[in-house]
Amino acid sequence: MKDKSIGDTLLTALAYFVALVMFFPILWMLLTAFKTEQNAFTIDPHFLFVPTLDSFRVALEQGSGYLHYALNSVVSAVVSTLVGLLLAIPAAYAMAFFPTKRTDFTLVWMVSTKFIPAVGVLIPIYLVYKQLGLLDNLAGLTLLFTAMNMPLLVWMVYSYFKDIPKDLVEAADIDGASTLQTMRKVILPLALPGIASAGLLALILAWNESFWSLTMTDHRAATLAVYIASFKSAEGLFWAKMSAASVLTVAPIIVLGWFAQRQMVRGLTFGAVK
Amino acid sequence: MAIVELKDVVKNYGGKGSDAADNAVDSFNLTTKDGEFIVLVGPSGCGKTTTMRMIAGLESISSGSISIDGRDVSQVAPKDRDIAMVFQSYALYPHMSVFENMAFALRLKKIPDAEITSRVQEAAKVLDIAHLLERKPRALSGGQRQRVALGRAIVRQPQVFLMDEPLSNLDAKLRVDTRAEIVKLHRKLGVTTFYVTHDQVEAMTMGQRIVVMLNGKIQQIDTPQRLYEWPANIFVAGFIGTPSMNFLRGRIGVDKRTLTDDHFSLTLTGARGDALATHAGTEAVIGVRPEHLSYLAADDPVNENVLSGIVEVVEPLGSVTMIQVQVGPHRVTAQIESHLTVAMGDAIRLRCRTDKLQVFNATSEQSLLKAPAAA
Ligand SMILES: Nc1ncnc2c1ncn2[C@@H]1O[C@H](COP(=O)(O)OP(=O)(O)OP(=O)(O)O)[C@@H](O)[C@H]1O
Ligand SMILES: [Mg+2]
Numbered sequence: 001m002k003d004k005s006i007g008d009t010l011l012t013a014l015a016y017f018v019a020l021v022m023f024f025p026i027l028w029m030l031l032t033a034f035k036t037e038q039n040a041f042t043i044d045p046h047f048l049f050v051p052t053l054d055s056f057r058v059a060l061e062q063g064s065g066y067l068h069y070a071l072n073s074v075v076s077a078v079v080s081t082l083v084g085l086l087l088a089i090p091a092a093y094a095m096a097f098f099p100t101k102r103t104d105f106t107l108v109w110m111v112s113t114k115f116i117p118a119v120g121v122l123i124p125i126y127l128v129y130k131q132l133g134l135l136d137n138l139a140g141l142t143l144l145f146t147a148m149n150m151p152l153l154v155w156m157v158y159s160y161f162k163d164i165p166k167d168l169v170e171a172a173d174i175d176g177a178s179t180l181q182t183m184r185k186v187i188l189p190l191a192l193p194g195i196a197s198a199g200l201l202a203l204i205l206a207w208n209e210s211f212w213s214l215t216m217t218d219h220r221a222a223t224l225a226v227y228i229a230s231f232k233s234a235e236g237l238f239w240a241k242m243s244a245a246s247v248l249t250v251a252p253i254i255v256l257g258w259f260a261q262r263q264m265v266r267g268l269t270f271g272a273v274k
Numbered sequence: 275m276a277i278v279e280l281k282d283v284v285k286n287y288g289g290k291g292s293d294a295a296d297n298a299v300d301s302f303n304l305t306t307k308d309g310e311f312i313v314l315v316g317p318s319g320c321g322k323t324t325t326m327r328m329i330a331g332l333e334s335i336s337s338g339s340i341s342i343d344g345r346d347v348s349q350v351a352p353k354d355r356d357i358a359m360v361f362q363s364y365a366l367y368p369h370m371s372v373f374e375n376m377a378f379a380l381r382l383k384k385i386p387d388a389e390i391t392s393r394v395q396e397a398a399k400v401l402d403i404a405h406l407l408e409r410k411p412r413a414l415s416g417g418q419r420q421r422v423a424l425g426r427a428i429v430r431q432p433q434v435f436l437m438d439e440p441l442s443n444l445d446a447k448l449r450v451d452t453r454a455e456i457v458k459l460h461r462k463l464g465v466t467t468f469y470v471t472h473d474q475v476e477a478m479t480m481g482q483r484i485v486v487m488l489n490g491k492i493q494q495i496d497t498p499q500r501l502y503e504w505p506a507n508i509f510v511a512g513f514i515g516t517p518s519m520n521f522l523r524g525r526i527g528v529d530k531r532t533l534t535d536d537h538f539s540l541t542l543t544g545a546r547g548d549a550l551a552t553h554a555g556t557e558a559v560i561g562v563r564p565e566h567l568s569y570l571a572a573d574d575p576v577n578e579n580v581l582s583g584i585v586e587v588v589e590p591l592g593s594v595t596m597i598q599v600q601v602g603p604h605r606v607t608a609q610i611e612s613h614l615t616v617a618m619g620d621a622i623r624l625r626c627r628t629d630k631l632q633v634f635n636a637t638s639e640q641s642l643l644k645a646p647a648a649a
Contacts, residue, residue, distance in 0.1 A: 167365035170332050175379035175430075176353040185378075189369045 026250075033244040037237035055244035059231075066248060069227035072138055073249075076223060077206035080145035081199050087146075088153035089195070093183060095154075096161035097169050107158065110151040118211050129216060138221040144212050149202040156201070160194030161187065200260050207253050224249040276343040276433040276466050278329065279305045283338035285324050285490075298324045300490045302338070306483075309464040311457070313481030315471055316513075321490040322470040326438050329468060331355050342433055358427035360437040364419045366411040366426070372398075373407040376426045397429045400459070417448045424456070428463065435460075435467040441476065453480060474514055478502070486510050496648070504645035508634050511561045511641075517596060520567075520606045522560045523636060530554040533633070537602030540579050542628050549642045550633055558642065561632030564596065567608035569616070570623040579626045581606060585616055599624060 032040045034051035060066050095103045125144070126135075134140030164187060172182040188195070210225035217226060228249055231242040283302040286292055294300070299321040306312055314322045327333035329340060331352035339348045347355050358379075366375050373394055380390045398404040401421045411419055420440060427435055440456075441449045457480055460467055471477055477484050478498040486493040486501065486509075494506040505511035511519045524535040530551040532541045540560060542550050550558065570576060583601035590596075595612045598605055599622055608624050616622065633642045 165363060165365065167361045167363050168367060170330075170352075171359070171361060171365040171367075172378075173332070174330060174352045174357065174359050175426075176382040177378075178353075181382065186367055 029243045029246050032240055033247045035240050035243075037240045040239040040243070041237050055240040056248070058241050059244040059248055064227075066227065066245075069222055069224045070248075070252075072141075072221055073207055073223040073225075075138060076142045076145055076221075077203050080142045080149065080206050081202045083142070084146045084149050084153045084202055085157075085195065085199055088150060088157050088198075089183075089188075091154050092157035092161050093187065096158050096164075097166060107155065110154055114151050122215060126215070135216060136218040136221045141213065141216055141221050141223070144216065145206040145209060148209070148212070149205055152205070153198055153202055156198035157191070157195055160191045160198070163194075164190050196260075200257075204253055204257065277306055277308050278434055278466055278468075279341045280325075280329070281339045281341075283325070283328060283340060284336045285321070285328060285333065286336045288336075297336075297490050299328070302492060304485060304492075304495060306466055309466055311460050311467045311469065311480060311482045313469045313471060313477040313484045314487060315474055315477035315481075315484055316487035316493075318472060320487040322472070322487060323438055324490075325487075326359075326436050326468060326470050329434070330357055330359050330436050355434075356432050357434040357436055358430045358432040360423045360427050360435070360440045362439040362442055364411075364423040364440075364443075366419060366422055368411055371408050371410060372403065372414070372422050372425075375411065375422060376429050378426070379430050393429050393431075394425075397425045400428070400462075401425050416443055416445075417452065420444060420452060424459070428459070432465065435465050437467065438470045439472070440469075441471070442473075449476075456480065475516065478514065486513060500645065500648065504641070504643065505561075505632060506641055506645075508559060508561070508639040511632055511634070515563055517564050517607045517609075519561045519563050519632070520604075521634075522562070522601075522604055522606075523557065524560065526550050526554050526556055526558050528554065533558055533560050535602075537583075537604065538581050540626060540628060540631070542631060542633070544629070546628065546631060546633060546643060549644065553635070553642060557636035559634040559636050559639070561634060562606075562626055563630065564607045564609040566627040566630040567606065567610075567624040568627070569608075569610045569614050570625045572623070574623070576625060579628050581624045581626060583622060583624075585618055585620045585622050588616055588618055597622070 031047070033055055034053070035046070035049055036052055036054060039046055039049055058064065095107065129135050129137075129140055132140070134143070168186055168190075169182055172186045177185065208225075209223075210229075213223045213225040214229060217223070219226075224245075228242060228245045231238045231245050280302050283299060284297055285299040286294075286297045302325060304312070314325060316322055324333060328335050331347065331350060335348055339346055341347060342355065342357075367378065370378065376394045376397060377390045380393065385393075394407070395404065398407055401424060403418060403421050403425060406414060406418060406422070411422065414422065420443070423440065427437075437456075441452055444452060453476060456469075469480060471480075478501075481498055483495060483497055484501055485495045488509050494501060494510045496504070501510060501514045505514060505519075508521065512521070522533075522535070522538060522540075524533040524538070524540075526532070527534050531543070531547040532539055533550065534540075541547075567581070570580060581599070581601045583599040583604075583606065585597050586600050586605070587598035588595065590612060593612060594609050595614065595616065596607060596609055597616055598607050600606075606624070610616065634640060635642055
């Protein structure tokens with residue numbers, strides 16, 4: 001009993017330490033956003049300072065285009081997630097309830113595509129996109145996000161479906177439901193928490209995505225990632241402005257995550273159907 | 275109500291290099307009567323569920339055909355077979371109330387709301403779950419869930435009921451009660467029913483006819499009474515009845531009507547003796563049920579068809595006492611009257627009712643007796 005409580009204390013301390021290490025950059029970004037550029041640039045770190053909203057003013061001013069980028073981010077993240085779910089749900093349904101000999105292989109193959117570093121496929125995709133006129137095109141970027149998140153979505157939805165007893169599908173089958181009816185009336189309501197959390201994760205990943213946004217877009221289809229990067233200039237001070245832009249970028253997703261966290265936890269610990 | 279006919283039905287799940295020996299179900303032939311209660315029974319893995327799922331259409335058949343009321347349904351989707359199934363897990367929809375669970379199939383058939391309500395309520399009344407209609411399945415006890423599952427099947431008013439071990443998740447007492455309830459329900463509705471169990475007591479008490487299966491093959495299809503009296507082979511004989519039948523292996527003597535080994539000698543008369551006579555000189559296995567062995571007082575003059583041995587185990591059950599007796603190398607279970615005082619280590623003599631004996635070929639394990647034609 002005693003040993004366990006000592007172990008518990010140690011574990012708790014470790015958890016706090018890890019949390020702090022992970023949280024620190026975010027805290028620093030938040031602090032920096034409220035500093036003046038001079039203040040942000042000093043070598044010795046300042047925790048106490050007179051906060052200013054100057055950087056935010058610059059980041060949000062007319063010419064900065066924050067709203068333009070934000071809209072692109074919203075559209076690409078939301079649409080790619082919805083399209084992704086629309087494709088992933090039937091795929092996962094087939095694999096979970098009507099597996100064939102190749103199902104396991106297909107699943108592994110799908111994740112294995114994520115083993116390839118994105119730069120590895122940059123050139124071919126870039127060339128194809130160029131031919132198709134999809135460079136700096138919001139639809140093109142959305143398509144990339146959809147493809148990028150597809151393995152994750154299929155895997156997650158598949159595992160939620162796997163937790164639903166196959167008997168239920170068969171019972172619905174015998175009760176006279178078509179595949180679509182079974183999906184709509186039995187499977188989806190049961191897997192909804194899981195599907196929602198999968199969708200949320202895909203949304204966050206698409207929102208935070210920077211590699212493809214930076215390489216495949218210029219201005220027209222550029223997202224907030226591009227907007228943040230635009231504050232990085234060759235000369236001059238930009239830390240505070242860039243931090244302010246970053247805060248403006250992560251804020252919506254953090255707020256969303258905050259509201260969805262219960263849903264998220266429920267979804268990620270899904271499996272209590274029975 | 276319907277007549278279900280299975281003709282040479284075979285299921286092979288077709289693993290690597292599988293052949294006929296791997297058939298999960300092998301040439302299954304059965305024609306039900308209209309409204310009959312058929313029980314499929316057998317040890318785990320013998321193919322009961324597979325057979326059931328083929329009738330339901332959840333599993334394709336490798337060959338043969340299944341028809342319901344003369345309509346070949348072998349290639350028909352489950353939803354178009356007009357069957358209802360009670361799953362072992364009940365498979366209630368967890369997100370729907372009891373009412374919606376029972377109404378689900380009716381709603382899909384676009385039956386008017388008023389009729390749905392009245393049908394569900396009527397079924398709920400029959401099953402005594404009317405007060406649970408608003409609850410979700412998770413708020414029900416095992417027995418209640420079981421009845422909801424039954425209710426979901428009966429509101430459909432299907433041609434055929436399929437039930438796969440519907441009682442196996444219930445405790446012993448509830449199982450006995452529900453068993454009787456299902457039988458009552460069947461007599462009332464008269465729907466042709468297939469019922470799977472691996473419990474032979476359940477099979478005997480419920481089935482109008484019982485299909486005994488082993489390794490995918492039908493061993494015998496018969497009424498409970500005939501299974502008990504005329505088992506077709508050693509497996510059926512040992513499977514039906516508790517405690518199990520005793521088997522004694524011996525040689526059929528030259529007098530042709532006596533089966534002997536060093537420790538016993540049993541002489542058969544009548545048809546049983548005749549059956550033995552046709553196999554004189556070969557090895558045979560005698561089957562005798564514990565209830566057909568009776569205690570012989572030490573001073574009783576009877577000494578024909580007697581097994582003598584040492585009592586090894588005494589199990590008083592209240593109404594009767596089960597004893598195990600070592601007769602030479604054979605361990606024999608006997609059921610004796612409970613007022614008899616028998617102790618471990620006693621020498622005992624048991625008299626065998628030869629008119630109830632079974633005789634099996636020692637190699638083929640098939641019965642040598644000819645059962646009278648079914649009534
Ligand atoms: N989907 C499947 N794929 C391959 N083999 C299967 C499959 N389902 C069942 N089998 C095999 O078929 C045989 C019969 O199985 P089945 O489930 O019908 O047995 P059962 O009589 O219902 O047993 P239990 O009393 O344990 O439920 C078994 O050997 C089993 O391993
Ligand atoms: Mg089974």
